Amino acid sequence: MEKILNDYLEKMEKHLKPIPISERMDIINEIKSEMQELYNNGVPAEKIIERLGNPKDLAKAYLGDLLSKERHFSWNRILIICAFFSLFGLSGICIVPCLGVIAPSLMISGILCVMAGIIKMLDSIFALNLPYVENIGVHIGENVFLHPVAEFMICLIIGVLLFYAGYAAWKLLVLFCKKVSRTAKKL
Amino acid sequence: MNIDDWKSQIKRGTLELCVLLLIKQRSSYGYEIISTLDKYPIVAAKENTIYPLLRRLLKEGYISSSWQEGTEGLPPRKYYSLTAQGQEYLDAMCVEWGNLVNAIAELKGE
Numbered sequence: 635m636e637k638i639l640n641d642y643l644e645k646m647e648k649h650l651k652p653i654p655i656s657e658r659m660d661i662i663n664e665i666k667s668e669m670q671e672l673y674n675n676g677v678p679a680e681k682i683i684e685r686l687g688n689p690k691d692l693a694k695a696y697l698g699d700l701l702s703k704e705r706h707f708s709w710n711r712i713l714i715i716c717a718f719f720s721l722f723g724l725s726g727i728c729i730v731p732c733l734g735v736i737a738p739s740l741m742i743s744g745i746l747c748v749m750a751g752i753i754k755m756l757d758s759i760f761a762l763n764l765p766y767v768e769n770i771g772v773h774i775g776e777n778v779f780l781h782p783v784a785e786f787m788i789c790l791i792i793g794v795l796l797f798y799a800g801y802a803a804w805k806l807l808v809l810f811c812k813k814v815s816r817t818a819k820k821l
Numbered sequence: 822m823n824i825d826d827w828k829s830q831i832k833r834g835t836l837e838l839c840v841l842l843l844i845k846q847r848s849s850y851g852y853e854i855i856s857t858l859d860k861y862p863i864v865a866a867k868e869n870t871i872y873p874l875l876r877r878l879l880k881e882g883y884i885s886s887s888w889q890e891g892t893e894g895l896p897p898r899k900y901y902s903l904t905a906q907g908q909e910y911l912d913a914m915c916v917e918w919g920n921l922v923n924a925i926a927e928l929k930g931e
Binding site: 665 | 850851852867868869870872873876888891894895896897898899
């Protein structure tokens with residue numbers, strides 16, 4: 635192929651840099667295919683260049699959508715971005731650490747609650763008289779004493795509930811982070 | 822009277838329909854599409870319009886493409902064909918096109 639045609643393609647490729655390499659090569663090959671087609675039909679190289687126009691303009695036509703998305707400047711957009719980052723920046727300061735502390739705390743509490751119930755029950759069944767176990771228990775009223783097995787059942791239920799509450803807080807945190815990053819990408 | 826301005830708006834609005842109709846008839850490559858459209862001045866368009874349009878239609882899944890090796894001195898060509906999604910889109914466009922033609926016919930009092 636003639637040199638001016640190759641030069642044309644090289645210039646075009648230079649202006650297509652924002653497009654990923656594989657797509658860029660595809661675009662160049664397609665234009666090259668048309669050049670060869672025209673050349674085979676007896677159209678002189680100069681006429682082919684004339685037909686295709688300025689290589690920079692042809693490349694820009696491909697970038698059209700990309701540019702209008704990136705270069706578009708408006709005060710409205712700036713305001714939206716500012717509002718977004720101040721809102722999520724502030725809420726992020728509260729929400730992320732709060733949920734980050736709440737989630738594992740609740741989960742650990744849930745596990746400890748069940749373990750405490752088990753210790754109390756084993757202590758009473760096998761009469762181990764472990765120290766401080768008298769401090770563990772479910773206290774409903776002054777003179778109401780529950781059977782250790784009943785206490786264990788209550789501990790189990792509360793433990794599971796606490797664990798799920800922690801798990802929910804964790805899910806909420808993940809959801810929040812995902813939502814923020816997705817919204818930020820859209821801006 | 823600025824008929825050229827209006828004509829370019831018509832072209833911009835209907836080129837997509839024309840290209841899809843052309844590809845539906847048979848799989849075609851860029852240069853062939855440009856040459857065929859060249860026969861109809863109202864929708865004739867240059868490389869810097871058709872290629873980006875084809876790329877967009879490809880990205881939106883309305884058409885698919887495949888490179889075919891050149892034989893007997895012919896260059897390799899990138900053929901475009903209509904996808905099922907493109908057919909659906911084209912059908913919807915044709916319905917709207919029919920509505921437009923009918924509306925204009927009625928307004929003209931035909």
